[in-house]
Each structure stands twice: as structure tokens, then as C-alpha cells.
Amino acid sequence: MGWNSWNKFACNIDEKLIREIADVMVANGMKDAGYTYINIDDCWHGDRDSLGFIHPDPERFPSGMKALADYVHSKGLKIGIYSDAGSQTCGGRPGSRGYEFQDAMTYAEWGIDYxxxxxxxxxxxRAEGAYKTITAALKKAGRPIVLSICEWGSDKPWEWAQDVGHLWRTTGDIYNCFDCIHDHGTWKSLGIMQILDMQEGLRQYAGPGHWNDPDMLEIGNGQLTPAQDRAHFSMWAMIAAPLMSGNDLRSMDKNTLEVLTNPGVIAINQDSLGIQGFRHLVKDSVECWLKPLEDGAWALCYLNRSTEVKTVSIDWQDLQVTDEHSNRQFNPGKTPYKIRNVWTKKDMGSVGKKMTHSLAGHDVLMFKLSI
Incomplete structure (x- = not known):
């Protein structure tokens, strides 16, 4: 859990922004909600010196990365940085190709955590070889650093990256819309629903310490409705995705903050079992998702993919599922689960009687069912 600069700011970053984001994350309750990492994305780089060591842009980061890391750490947070396996980053700055061990050593000296x-x-x-090189470099650097593999899923990192990195991107870049594809000509960025669909068949590869990463959150960046914000956050929680906010924390409204810090949704995302949820069934554009949780509990989420209001009827006697991946059975006909609506934060008794709900377009109905 944390924040990343790219979705909102792209290359328009400097040390003042990073300090202010760290200050706000502590002040607004996000740190207390579990957000830990302040991650600086592309374009922080300056030049390499005569020995090949990388330095930050002296105009944007005049105090240096060590001082910035110290400041972030003083807030009880951790700091992340960005590089690239190639000769240049996507933004045209110096990449790490040929400098992997130097760069890893530099990041460790700065106090980088991610x-x-x-x-x-x-x-x-080759992706697997290139990422194994930076993994070896990080291990030699002498500081624990989370490795986020951003290979876009092209070489199926879920098949080889479990012992290489801690999380791996499963798709190309997210685009700030709920249900669309943005064509850039030579590549395409994907809406939230498109990325969600691409997680099909990947849940068996994820678990504690090695996560499928469907990219950063677009909540609070101005294009999504409040319902879509809830749906975006809920589905990332259901698929046990890293929760990296990508908005301007300094100016977000109350609704955005309430979505990003909803304790019930975060608890489902951060559940200690680390089991990724799955789509159980689809009926009339409404998807039913389930996620096994610790202590015999389950998360149940209904996602309305249409723009129209739909009626969700829940017959607990019929909702029986065996999840072979987790070897867990969901049987509300026999188990008297207690129901909590995690968005309204209301307890709703126990399973038994049929329930009917009206679900707005692009919205979710999300429950935690506990024993």
C-alpha cells in the first residue's frame, strides 16, 4: 500500500512535491489506514558521473535522494524509486542496463525501500534474465528493497517471477476511465474493467510476498464517478492487488479520502491468507465475486458492469461454492455467517433469508461474511 507519482504528475515531480505528499499521507489518516510507500516514478534522474553512478536531477531534487529518503523515513513511511531494465527509461532518462549493481548499491546508500x-x-x-540481474544486484546491495516488476505481462512474469520480485505487472498501463481502451498508435492503455478482465486465470500465481499487480489506482484523478471509485477500489481489494494511490493527496475531496481509507475494504485486500478472489458467476451484467479470508470468513462482492440500475437477489441457500485453489468451501446454507456491508459499515444480521438490493450502474455491493 502506498502512493506513486506517475498517474497524476508523470514527469512533473520534484522534492517539494514528495515531501508534501509524505506530510499529507500522515496528516489525513492514510498512513494509519496502512499506506506505507511514497514511490517516485520516472523522470527523477539526472546524469551519470564519470564512474557511472547515477545522480538525481539537480534542479528538481537539489537536496539529493538521501536527504529526501531521510525525510520520508522521519514520517514513519518508506520511499520508492524507479528505473528501467533498458538503456533508457520510458521517459528518456538513464536506464539501468549495464549499471544494475552500481544502481542497486546507490539506492541502498540513499535508503531506498522499493x-x-x-x-x-x-x-x-529477455525479461526473466534481466529481472534476475537486478534481483541479484539488490540482494548484494545490503538493504531490503521491494522489487516491483513492471514488464507489462508480455513475457508472463507470473510464471517465473515468484522468486525474482515481490510483485509483477500483469497488463499494460492503466488509463483513467472505467470501461475503455485508449489507443496510442503503437500501444494501448486500458480502462479499469479491461484490466480486471485480464486477471482471469492468474490467481493461482499470487500469494503472500508475490503478488499480481494490475497497476496503480486512478481514484481521485477526476474522471471516475463516486460509484466507479468504489468499484475500482473494491475490485482491486477482491483480487488482492497492491493498493498504490495515484492522485494528488494534497487536494482530494472527502469522498476520495473515504474511499481510499475504507477500513473494511482495506482489511479484505490485506487479509493475511493472501488469496486472490475470483469471479463466481455473471447474471444480467452483474458479476458475483468471492474471496476466501482468514478465520473461515469470505468477502462477497457484486459488480454492476452496466450503466443501468440492476436488482441483485441473493438466495443464500443456492450460493454454495467450492474453491479448489484455496481448498475452501462457501456454504451459507449450512454456515450462519454474519453479514457486514463494508461500504455502508452496517451489520445486517446473519445469512438465511433471501436479500434483494438495488445496485446502481458501475457500482458495487460488498459484504464481509464472518463466522
Whole structure:
């Protein structure tokens, strides 16, 4: 859980912004809600010196990265940085190709806790080998650093990255819309629903310490409705995704903050079992998702993919599911689960009687069912 600069600011970053984001994350309750990492994405780089060591842009980061890391750490937070397996980053700054061990050593000396490692300008490289190189470099650097593999899913990192990195992107870049594809000509960025659909078949690869990463959150960036914000956050929670906010924390409204800090949804995302949820069934544009939780509990989420209001009827006697991946059975006909609506934060008794709900377009109905 944390924040990343790219979705909102792209290359328009400097040390003043990063300090202010750290200040706000503490002040507004996000740190207390579980957000830990302040991640600086592309374009922080200056030049390499005569020995090949990388330095931050002296105009944007005049105090240096060590001082900035110290400041973020003083707030009880951790700091992340960005590089690329190729000769240049996606933004045209110096990449780490050929400098992996130097860069890892530099990041460790600065006090970096997290590295997002991209895949631009990697002509002739094999993804698995390139990422194993930076993994070896980080291990030699002498500081625990989370490795975020940003290879866009092209080489199926879920099949080989479990012992290489801690999380791996499963798709191309997210785009700030609920249900669309943005064509850039040579590549495409994907709406929230498109990315969600691409997680099908990947849940068996995820677990504690090695996560499928469907990219950063677009909540609070001005294009989504309040319902879509809830749906975006809920589905990322259901699929046990990293929760990296990508908005301007300094100016977000009350609704955005309430979505990003909803304790019930975060608890489902951060459940200690680390089991990714799954789509159980689809009826009339409404998807039913389930996620096994610790202590025999389950998360149940209904997602309305249409723009129209739909009626959700829940017959607990019929909602029986065996999840072979987790070896868990959901049987509300026999188990008297207690129902809590995590968005209204209201307890709703126990399963038994049929329930009917009206569900707005692009919205969710989300429950925690506990024993």
C-alpha cells in the first residue's frame, strides 16, 4: 500500500512535491489506514558521473535522494524509486542496463525501500534474465528493497517471477476511465474493467510476498464517478492487488479520502491468507465475486458492469461454492455467517433469508461474511 507519482504528475515531480505528499499521507489518516510507500516514478534522474553512478536531477531534487529518503523515513513511511531494465527509461532518462549493481548499491546508500523496474528500450533482452540481474544486484546491495516488476505481462512474469520480485505487472498501463481502451498508435492503455478482465486465470500465481499487480489506482484523478471509485477500489481489494494511490493527496475531496481509507475494504485486500478472489458467476451484467479470508470468513462482492440500475437477489441457500485453489468451501446454507456491508459499515444480521438490493450502474455491493 502506498502512493506513486506517475498517474497524476508523470514527469512533473520534484522534492517539494514528495515531501508534501509524505506530510499529507500522515496528516489525513492514510498512513494509519496502512499506506506505507511514497514511490517516485520516472523522470527523477539526472546524469551519470564519470564512474557511472547515477545522480538525481539537480534542479528538481537539489537536496539529493538521501536527504529526501531521510525525510520520508522521519514520517514513519518508506520511499520508492524507479528505473528501467533498458538503456533508457520510458521517459528518456538513464536506464539501468549495464549499471544494475552500481544502481542497486546507490539506492541502498540513499535508503531506498522499493524499486519499480520498467521495461522500455530493452532491445535484445529477455525479461526473466534481466529481472534476475537486478534481483541479484539488490540482494548484494545490503538493504531490503521491494522489487516491483513492471514488464507489462508480455513475457508472463507470473510464471517465473515468484522468486525474482515481490510483485509483477500483469497488463499494460492503466488509463483513467472505467470501461475503455485508449489507443496510442503503437500501444494501448486500458480502462479499469479491461484490466480486471485480464486477471482471469492468474490467481493461482499470487500469494503472500508475490503478488499480481494490475497497476496503480486512478481514484481521485477526476474522471471516475463516486460509484466507479468504489468499484475500482473494491475490485482491486477482491483480487488482492497492491493498493498504490495515484492522485494528488494534497487536494482530494472527502469522498476520495473515504474511499481510499475504507477500513473494511482495506482489511479484505490485506487479509493475511493472501488469496486472490475470483469471479463466481455473471447474471444480467452483474458479476458475483468471492474471496476466501482468514478465520473461515469470505468477502462477497457484486459488480454492476452496466450503466443501468440492476436488482441483485441473493438466495443464500443456492450460493454454495467450492474453491479448489484455496481448498475452501462457501456454504451459507449450512454456515450462519454474519453479514457486514463494508461500504455502508452496517451489520445486517446473519445469512438465511433471501436479500434483494438495488445496485446502481458501475457500482458495487460488498459484504464481509464472518463466522
Amino acid at each position: 524499486l519499480k523496474y520498467d521495461w522500455c528500450n530493452t532491445e535484445g533482452l
